[in-house]
Amino acid sequence: MERKIFLGILIATLIALAAAILLPGGRKVxxxxxxxxxxxxxxxxxxxxxxxxxxxxxxxxxxxxxxxxxxxxxxxxxxxxxxxxxxxxxxxxxxxxxxxxxxxxxxxxxxxxxxxxxxxxxxxxxxxxxxxxxxxxxxxxxxxxxxxxxxIPAADLDEELISSRFGEPDRKIQEAESSTTHWLYPEKGLDIAVNPDEKEVFQYVNPADFGQILKPLVKSSENQ
Incomplete structure (x- = not known):
């Protein structure tokens, strides 16, 4: 009886361990x-x-x-x-x-x-x-x-979560005639387009090329 109980606990432990190291779709960490x-x-x-x-x-x-x-x-x-x-x-x-x-x-x-x-x-x-x-x-x-x-993450991310993971951006620029706000991190080469109604979009570039992202946004905001 004790041996059966021990084997049962062992099997349950192995199953739990396998579940812990697997991610959605059966992918390992x-x-x-x-x-x-x-x-x-x-x-x-x-x-x-x-x-x-x-x-x-x-x-x-x-x-x-x-x-x-x-x-x-x-x-x-x-x-x-x-x-x-x-x-x-x-x-x-x-x-x-x-x-x-x-x-x-x-x-x-x-x-x-x-x-x-x-x-x-x-x-x-x-x-x-x-x-x-x-x-x-x-x-x-x-x-x-x-x-x-x-x-483009499948999950919709809120501003609090983005801020906790990436920190406060150096600058925010609102798109013209849109609810999308761009959170800009020039030193990280990162632009996060934050939209309360749609999925967020992350753009990664080398920091030296960040002007390719920034210039169109600044020009658009100046024309509002």
Whole structure:
């Protein structure tokens, strides 16, 4: 009888332990957590987040970190800019579910050549054109560097939680004709678009490139 009780307790303990080390979707706890507030800037000014170093890590390394291949698309914007994005839908990073978009760092001439070799072109409602990359360009893309990251958590985050995790921002800018407020952390290379009615959007860039985020926001606020 005592042996049966002991075995029962042991089995229950093992089940509880297994549950404790597993996350939603059966994923184990990361040895190196990939959380949105775990950021670091190295001596060269490169931001590290989600085990990706902006300007240094390539797409292959990001795929390994995310355990997902993502979906790559090349866009030609209405103002004739080429943008390559890799979209990771509903992935879990250290237990937190999110959509992640990586914008790749490619010279315009190379991006244009990839666009012209694209297999299918479609026009979006925004006026941009999207092309599916050829198989050879998809292989090349895996070796290209990540320029910046957009992170959209599945959970709706309130201001108190954001403040507790990231601290108070250096500056807040309200979008024109919108309830979205941008919390700006230039030294961290981070812009959090906080909206009480929609999901928050995090943008990560190297601090030296933060002007690419700040200038349009300032210009828009001045025109209100």
């Amino acid at each position: 990361d040895e190196h957590p990939k959380l949105p507030w775990n950021t670091q800037v190295d001596a060269q000014g490169n931001l590290s987040v989600f085990n990706i170093v902006l300007g240094k890590s390539d797409l292959a390394q990001a795929r390994e970190s995310f355990q997902d291949k993502g979906k790559a698309n090349l866009f030609l914007t209405p103002d004739d800019r080429y943008v390559i994005e890799v979209y990771f839908q509903s992935i879990y990073l250290s237990g937190l579910k999110a959509d992640v978009v990586l914008t790749m760092d490619l010279p315009e001439a190379r991006a244009k050549a990839m666009f012209e070799r694209g297999e299918r072109i479609s026009k979006l409602g925004t006026g941009a054109r999207k092309v599916d990359l050829s198989s050879s360009d998809m292989e090349q893309l895996a070796r290209e560097k990540v320029a910046f990251i957009t992170y």
